[in-house]
């Protein structure tokens with residue numbers, strides 16, 4: 001296993017994901033993890049991720065220096081690169097900022113930078129630089145703005161890269177990560193093939209004859225998790241809570257899907273009126289999220305009570321939590337500033353006294369899709385875009401009203417249809433329509449109209465942590481826009497969102 005120490009980089013998951021795709025299991029650990037803990041886990045290599053800090057910041061995250069004496073290879077990326085140099089007696093200074101694509105030239109011969117071209121395109125984002133190396137280290141590569149863009153100590157197997165090998169813009173980044181795995185002498189035996197049987201056996205051992213209740217959303221994670229649980233026990237009760245702020249036709253779609261897959265106990269809880277009532281007049285995004293989260297829990301708890309009365313004891317709660325959810329919610333519970341509270345991350349309250357069954361807790365989204373394919377789930381359902389727990393509420397900026405929900409639903413449906421028709425749907429991570437809280441003038445026939453602005457958002461991403469706006473074909477965008485203005489009453493204008501995450505987020509609230 002490779003341990004990735006998390007220093008707060010947006011790309012931390014990407015590093016772990018890339019290592020897994022090279023056939024070696026990788027896990028993310030807090031940066032405070034000690035050398036002794038890492039040794040006990042029998043890790044074969046340690047990667048220190050990037051992060052937003054400077055080593056000179058007050059309270060900047062550090063590293064247990066004992067990890068450099070474990071005899072285990074260590075690789076620092078960006079902040080990790082600076083931190084290793086700093087910790088071992090080198091010097092880091094504030095420098096001119098490099099951001100974006102840069103040309104890197106390897107100098108000297110290090111095991112880490114084997115098989116690279118003379119000039120390589122790499123991706124950088126840093127303000128500090130290493131200017132003096134610790135004893136025994138050699139500079140291994142430079143860019144125009146950074147003399148020590150890579151360093152190596154082949155004898156101690158400790159390395160640093162100022163750039164990010166994990167991002168696609170570093171053209172031969174995967175080669176460098178492969179070299180690191182070779183340095184670690186890792187066997188390439190991690191695969192999720194056969195994991196379905198193992199997970200089903202684990203679920204069976206845990207739940208035995210007991211019953212499992214599970215909230216399902218129609219999304220990929222809860223679908224794959226519920227299908228695995230169903231393979232282990234017939235006593236799985238699926239509940240779809242309809243908060244009324246969902247895509248058009250969604251409740252019917254999910255019901256049909258679960259029926260087709262042979263789920264015998266599928267329950268639909270229509271709570272839309274309760275949600276609408278509580279959301280009336282609310283415009284603050286966090287308050288919206290809180291109301292939706294709390295009401296969801298209340299409705300779900302009532303359903304559990306009802307089902308217990310009907311079926312007898314229910315001891316287990318199934319959840320489609322995946323690996324990034326777990327790491328992010330652990331971080332969020334500690335972080336001082338939470339950007340958004342994700343209502344279904346972290347799950348339902350402990351007072352429900354249900355034992356959790358989370359078969360996907362160690363997997364990434366693409367691994368979940370692969371697993372779903374393995375167990376025969378329909379491709380269409382597995383390829384669906386992620387949909388947020390609070391639903392269209394985070395895509396309607398301002399107050400949620402029946403009229404606004406209707407507008408977003410119609411616009412979203414048209415956008416999705418056009419994406420599918422043009423073959424773009426599967427190429428993007430997520431795409432949707434959002435409603436802006438301002439109105440704009442338009443012309444309808446010969447008269448002036450005044451209506452809403454719909455923003456279309458489509459992004460490419462690996463895990464939703466960072467995202468780029470999708471370069472959709474203009475003619476496809478034009479078709480979607482003109483259909484929306486023509487067919488959705490109340491909309492006079494359509495815009496396409498071309499911001500990246502960060503600094504923007506994917507959703508609007």
Ligand code: XMP
Pocket residue numbers: 340341342343344345386387388389390394430464465501504505506507508
């Ligand atoms: P943001 O907007 O934070 O979204 O860039 C990143 C990913 O998370 C999804 N998202 C949510 N998912 N509950 C969820 O289950 C939520 O409250 C929530 N908010 C955002 C979003 O759709 C994107 O895939």
